[in-house]
Amino acid sequence: MTIDQFNFNGKKAIVRVDFNVPLDENGNITDDTRIRGALPTLKKILNDGGALIIMSHMGKPKGKVNAKFSLGQIKDAVSKALDAPVEFAEDCAKAAEQAKELKPGQVLLLENLRFYPEEEGKPVGIDKEDPAYDAAKKEMKERQKEFAKTLASYADVYVNDAFGTAHRRHASTAVIADYFDADHKMLGYLMEKEVNAVDNILKDIKRPFTAIMGGSKVSTKIGIIENLMDKVDNLILCGGMTYTFAKAMGGNVGDSLCENDKLQLALDIIEKAKAKGVNLVLGVDCVAGDAFSNDCNTRVCSVMDIPEGWEGLDAGPETRKIFADAIRGSKTILWNGPAGVFEFDNFTAGSRAIADAIVEATKNGAFSLVGGGDSVACINKFGLADQVSYVSTGGGALLEAIEGKVLPGIAAIKGE
């Protein structure tokens, strides 16, 4: 079933959204992108004449009630965004009465699902090494099913629109789907868009396909790098990873970020790229600083020859040119992870050069997907988010999807 095919008239829909929005110290929302992202789905249900039960997590309360993470704080913002009054259920597992009373057009927001350890389904207060851990885990999985069944009992239909948590088998993201038949569970619009964007990258590839992987460490990106190696024509590796590669190739990287236990891995990646005919593009020069700060002294140097006391903090001018050239001619582009410490205004040039080249390629008909945590913050900082094909809301979920893993939240609905 797809959301467009379904008529919600007279139905109660329980919708898993990702309202894990950032709040300031006074509980005010500092970025409402995630609320806006869910609106098409939520409005479709209300406009059809359905009633809405909205559920989400916020932060990491670790299975305990914690006012700091209460979704009550965003009730008014949700109400405003939906242009409808919103009721609040202070206990998400005891909302049956409130759900029963809901009339078409009405909205009930459930309290943070993660106030219950059953949501994540991980036993609390017991170490993995403990001999009793397996039994505790089994028991928690049973409790998770009960919790999911309770949530399911509130509604006639289940919609999952939370891509950010689709890689987790939680009560509200996957287990709950077992309590609805195939005609009464579906992905929301945001989720559909994310799935289509990933399909564009993985299935419907127009070449050349260039992936740009940046960020701080090789170790956190290795799964995706290996998976992409079978698909891409150009693989640009930038950001902090640059220096692990440079050192592996015999360079002096000074005080740069470097994973000394990943030098062999870096060499293996270089060999693998050669064997597969992938054009591996690494930085050749960098902007180095004499401290990890925006205002440090800087110098441009070869990535193979960074003096002691200096660390590479951004891609150098020659590197920017090489990266931009590779990107400009591409027809499919994936960007995950900045090319430098873009949070410091003096070290944004590398990431900016990548973003500009992606925008240019997109104008020339390329499909460009930007996603995974920091690259989104980066493209937003440059004000270019609307000039790429798609900016994903998913961090870990996007990376796992691109690694080729089946996401439990999607499999639970599509049965793949």
Ligand code: AMP
């Ligand atoms: P990740 O979460 O692995 O995608 O890494 C993103 C972070 O990597 C950002 O906060 C960047 O500031 C950081 N980063 C990028 N390039 C460098 C670098 N050359 N040295 C240190 N940190 C970097």
